[in-house]
Each structure stands twice: as structure tokens, then as C-alpha cells.
Amino acid sequence: MLQEQEAHAAATERTFIAIKPDGVQRGLISEIVSRFERKGFKLVAIKIVVPSKGFAEKHYHDLKERPFFNGLCDFLSSGPVIAMVWEGEGVIKYGRKLIGATDPQKSEPGTIRGDLAVVVGRNIIHGSDGPETAKDEIDLWFKPEELVSYTSNSEKWLYGDN
Ligand code: UDP
């Protein structure tokens, strides 16, 4: 019973992923979505939105003392962003692996930033860095009713059923 509960909790782990304005303008939405989708993670929320500067400041509140904070918030609010919630076992940590290091010069080839971006100020994607931030960021960007719980057809093939 405990094992079943643990398995369920792991499978419903969720993270917040955003394609920043540079990724949207460069036509990388489908490329980025497909990397999460093909891995086996499940999309449970998605929308296109232009965040206000104030909203960007809330999203990046942890970084407000950093010298790049103002420019970063200006940039995030400069155009459409694709906000998403992805679900799956280990999605928070593995999502960060798919994304790659913050500085694309240090991201491994094969990662999203490694393959598709060049400089840190235009690194095309955001992903929550841990369970607390994932929860806070999902709550900031989405209303509870915007998250869709469903069983994907491939779940038993991804996770097994015994
Ligand atoms: N950033 C920047 N200059 C830096 C470090 C970060 O412009 O020297 C930007 C970059 O877009 C990064 C974002 O600030 O994605 C948030 O920084 P964080 O350290 O949280 O990196 P992330 O979690 O996005 O990898």
C-alpha cells in the first residue's frame, strides 16, 4: 500500500517550464515541446501569455539582488511566453537536465540550451529548480482549473503496470 502511494506521488510530480520570448520568436516552440513529450513526460497545462514587468519580477523574485535582474525582467515581459506544466516521475530534476546549464556555452550538446542557444541572457527556456519552486511557479502562472489531470494512453508502456 505504501509502495503504491509512493509510486503515485512520484508519477504526479509536476514542474513549471516556460519558453521565453526568444524561444517563441525563433520558432522553437514545437522543438522544445517535443523534447519533453518524446521523453515521456505529460503536458498538463499550456498557454501563451505576455507577462507584465511586475509579473516577471514576481517570477524571478529570488534574483532581485542580481545585477541582471532588471534586464531579465524587461526581457521576459517583452513578448509572448509559452507557460507549461509538465508531469511525470522525476520531471523536476530531469527537466533541468533536458534544459541544460544556465549558460549555453556550458550546456552539453544534446540539451535544449546546448543545442539551441548561445548566450546566457537569451537561453530560451525556464524550468523550476526544485519541488518548492515548482509549486510556487505553477501557482503563480496557473489557476488550479487550468491544470488538466488525465490518464495518457502510453502511461502503462512508460511506467509498466506491475
Ligand atoms: N541570467 C543572466 N545572466 C546571468 C545569470 C542568469 O541573464 O549571469 C538569466 C538567464 O536567462 C537565466 C535567468 O537569469 O535563465 C535565471 O537565472 P538562474 O540562475 O535561475 O538560471 P536558470 O534556473 O534559468 O538556469
Ligand code: MG
Ligand atoms: Mg532558476
